[in-house]
Amino acid sequence: MSRPDWFVLALTLLGIIAYGLYKGRATRDLEGYFLSNRSVPWYMVLLGIMGTQASAVTFLSAPGQAYTDGMRFVQYYFGLPLAMVVLCISFVPVFHRLKVFTAYEYLEQRFDGKTRTLTSFLFLLQRGLSTGISISAPSIILSSLLGWNIVWTNIFMGGLLIIYTVTGGAKAVAYTQQLQMIIIFSGMTIAAYIVVHRLPAGVGLSEILHIGGKAGKLNVITTGFQGKKFDWNDRYNLLSGTIGGFFLALSYFGTDQSQVGRYLTARSLTESRIGLLLNGLVKVPMQFLILLLGVMVFAFYKYNPEPIFFNKSQITALEHSKYKDSLAVVTAQYNVLEQRRLGGDPVGDGKEVYKATVRRWLDDIGGESNDTNYIFLRFVTDYLPKGLVGLLIAVIFLAAWGSISATLNSLSSCTIIDFHKRFAPGVSADREYRLSRLYTFFWGAFCVAVAQLAYNLGNSLIEAVNVLGSLFYGVILGIFLVAFYRKRVGGSAVFISAVIVEIGVVVLGILIQKKVVGLSFLWLNVIGAAGVVLLSEILNLTVCRPVPSSPPRRG
């Protein structure tokens, strides 16, 4: 990176930290630290919800996903607006009426202490690990492409935000997310403008769409049917996106404290609802536009030389392997072919053959043969002007920070509210506040440590933890669905059901991972939720019948 890029990057990141410290300075108690004194307006709730959901990988991977696989990934979000409606009808009014700090507090009031503890524990386990991965994934990409030290990249990606999150709590999180989202949208808009600007004269959006369509990249709607048979392995199609995506979004926004904590900060129930409903309105078009950026980059490389492999560090790895000489020959031949293609000669599948060869060599030396996550950032570093590269790198950091800071705040709130206060009561308000800051710091350090561990253990762990959400979300959602809609079911029935179904879902997840069962992970959310609802109903009718409450005594 050039000096102007470093300057822009440092200025943006330091500016966000300073802003967070300034905005969160007045916080002195738990209500302020975790719920921003329930004073946040709807537009900040909206930006907070969006900023928490959109991690760095959202902005790095989605354009690359469209570049390689087309735009069908947008279907993954079709269930989200439906989930927002259900949340506004059932979940949010209850959380507001009971004035809870965490979603799991409600479960003790509805069922019992053990169900609350189990659910909160599942959240802490899943979120703590997956947040470590959400630090690690963009750090690996940045360090690979820019040659940065991975330890320092992890610390900057997951550590600097701890400064304002520990100090300012939910208020600092909400205000910085607002600013972060503005910078992120500005950066992505500028990137899109530059893609179009650098295309040859006369090539506009219409041509981009035609190029994308011809190459099969505008496959926005797919049915998932292969002939007359539905492909259950297919991740993104209309059915899995709408049904699987609905259950995933309902569990994520309704039972994950990192999201519940955002809309509980709203100054009223109405402001929470408006924030969530507007998220339901804007999320699908926003994701569509991010994916369209990937199609734009695809069209850009139709008029410009495309790298044989987008991840530079893997090419360097090949240059230091037994394939060194072969790589030099293949790269030279590939470059000649690219020049012929750009000159207007038909080259057929020649390019793909060379690319496949490089991937095969990478597999052989144990390298990473998938470069999807590197496509957009490689375009940014190769073609954006000085200063803007720094801004786009800052966008990646800010996207990570927005998501991680909200998560750290929620992990801390569950630790103190669902565990510390219950199992070690009698703590003074001032000590509670100081402990909350300590727990936030602990979780921040824990997530950075997990990020480093993930890097050391390689891709297998990242892939395993990426599906963690699907392993737990369904069961947690099932518990909440029983709580809201099956009023006769008692605590023991739902607790036993949750434990049994969780074991079943984990076993099924392992079988899917080992390719024994052909099923997309998105369906695990449906299976987990439906399993808990059905089994708890059966147990409630058989072995776990609730004891009828005794009539009130007279006199």
Add this chain to the structure above:
Amino acid sequence: MDDERVPLFKKWSYWYALVIGFLAVCIALFYLLTKHFS
């Protein structure tokens, strides 16, 4: 608390219809886009 005034519309159900209707319109437009450029 549930009796708070609904912004823009008379009832929350109109908001819900707007969100679901907008999703349906998006899916329809995406379908046309897919068909047109395939």
